[in-house]
Amino acid sequence: xxxxxxxxxxxxxxxxxxxxxxxxxxxxxxxxxxxxxxxxxxxxxxxxxxxxxxxxxxxxxxxxxxxxxxxxxxxxxxxxxxxxxxxxxxxxxxxxxxxxxx
Numbered sequence: 644x645x646x647x648x649x650x651x652x653x654x655x656x657x658x659x660x661x662x663x664x665x666x667x668x669x670x671x672x673x674x675x676x677x678x679x680x681x682x683x684x685x686x687x688x689x690x691x692x693x694x695x696x697x698x699x700x701x702x703x704x705x706x707x708x709x710x711x712x713x714x715x716x717x718x719x720x721x722x723x724x725x726x727x728x729x730x731x732x733x734x735x736x737x738x739x740x741x742x743x744x745x
Contacts (some may be wrong), residue, residue: 647678648682649662650739651696651735653696653697665689665735674686681694699701
């Protein structure tokens with residue numbers, strides 16, 4: 644299974660199993676693909692290209708940060724936002740998987 648860090652990254656080449664950082668390898672290494680290695684950190688052969696969120700994911704993360712900062716005591720609201728953001732991420736993942744099938 645492809646980790647979220649791959650499908651949420653601007654360098655991921657949808658449907659190929661490759662990314663711009665690791666295109667010289669035999670695909671994305673299992674440690675990154677499974678999420679065992681956080682590709683915000685260096686990985687051998689990544690040509691200094693690391694995880695960068697897509698614009699949509701960056702907006703989701705920024706929204707979450709703003710909400711939590713603005714209302715840290717509203718745990719119910721945070722839970723609702725978390726559920727909404729997870730649904731958004733799931734929808735994005737489904738779209739990515741649909742594109743990979745093509």
